Amino acid sequence: MDTIRTFFDMGGYAAFVWPAFVVTAVLMGGLFAWSRHALRADRRTLDLLQQARRDMRSRARGTAEGEA
Amino acid sequence: MPTMHRFANPARFVRISSALLPWLTVAMVGFFGAGLYFGLFNSPPDYQQGDSVRIMYVHVPAATLASGVYVVMAVASAVALIWRHPLADVAAKSSAPIGAVFTLIALVTGALWGQPTWGTWWVWDARLTSVLIMLFLYLGYMGLWQAFDDERRAARAAAILALVGAVNLPIIRFSVDWWNTLHQPASIIRADGPTIHPDLLMPLGLMWGGFLCFFAVVLIVRMHREIVLRRIQALQTLQFETAAAVPQEA
């Protein structure tokens, strides 16, 4: 118990050391998460768009064959 | 089709980088895990600065890589301007937020290190001042990308700005160094302390590796996203053009 407390105390510098690491983790973690989220969201949009194009093409082909 | 040329290369890049991505992520986690273990648990406090020296394990990699990323950005911008490689400006655009985050971390952790070490939250020493200016350069670069509606124009304007900034950065650093010695002739404050004890080098190296892998991982993710975005824009332009060409059904 005592060793954990001394660890967290960081020789009296706890108020400086921990915020430094937390800020680093938050900023970098946030950038990482946001970048991945943006990629996933845009990939979904791209898939939807490509699917819509495929549907439109097959419909157009269907009407052309119908008229032929 | 003009769009074919733009995407011929990216497909190969996406394939190779997607294969590398999981390994880089594992490496990143490994470096950070080991670095944090040794940095926080298994290394001695500095005999002068005590445990506050542990802040160095995030501050130094962030500060050095902040400049490193700018170099990457400048080189990519040069490639974009000179050889018009389609991926070069994507790489530059994707690097900027990472560099900006590293710069911000360097500034904040620098302040948190400065207060117990020198008794002040901020000190206008040459290094911190140059890092602050570099943050403004990053923000300006990112702002320029957003300012243009035309993505291609934005890419070239940003490339010019990155190169102008890169050329000016040594001049700025030199003048800030000069200014600093003019106004603080007494003490020469080195942000990493007088000497780095060899016991501290290993955690520092591990954290450095972690930051570097982080840059690679996030860069790849962001570049993939840019490529996807451009495909979306191309598709939307195509749909708009075909809709305009096809006569409306009654």
Next chain:
Amino acid sequence: MLEFWALVRRDLLLARRQGSATTSVAVFFVLTVTLFPLGIGPESSLLARVAGGVIWVAALLATMLSLDRVYQSDFEDGSLDLIALGPLPLELVALAKTFAHWLVTGLLLVVLSPVLGILMQLDSAAFGTLVVAMALGTPALSLIGGIGAALTVSVKRGGVLLSLLILPLYIPVLIFGVGAVDAAADGITARPHLLMLGAILLFSLVLSPVASALALRLNLE
């Protein structure tokens, strides 16, 4: 060569017709400097200590606020396209227009700087150096600022972005400009600072036209 001077004359004539632009830069310069004693108190020794910094920062801001006049109105009414198609290479167009900009704004700052030195209780030994430093620094400010103006010419309401882009690049001029004035006020030689300002000026004389032309080309496509 003739076209170069013709372009400079044209810009000067246009500036004279829009007379308010010149005077407003001058008024801004003086007004900004006036704010400082009002803000930090009239104590002479304090003002004298910060005189160099205040005058130079005011010069930077005044230059920056007037930068949009280099390309903006010509871009908006299409004259810039015509000029770009003309016989003068775009690099010299940029040089001519930035030179005209300096004649209209920077030169004025050089002339006004002794007045501001008096307002800021600047040490009398520093007045000559102040004028020389301003004469070397303000052209560099116009040149470096011209790059930013060229980059943002097609951006709507790009003024704030322009400031964000250009101010970091102005820092070396600021540091050595103030360094020269402070050195002279302290009675030591300002030569190294003035030499650095000269070097920065020469460097911008090469970099600015090249970078501005690149930026103009991409914005005019």
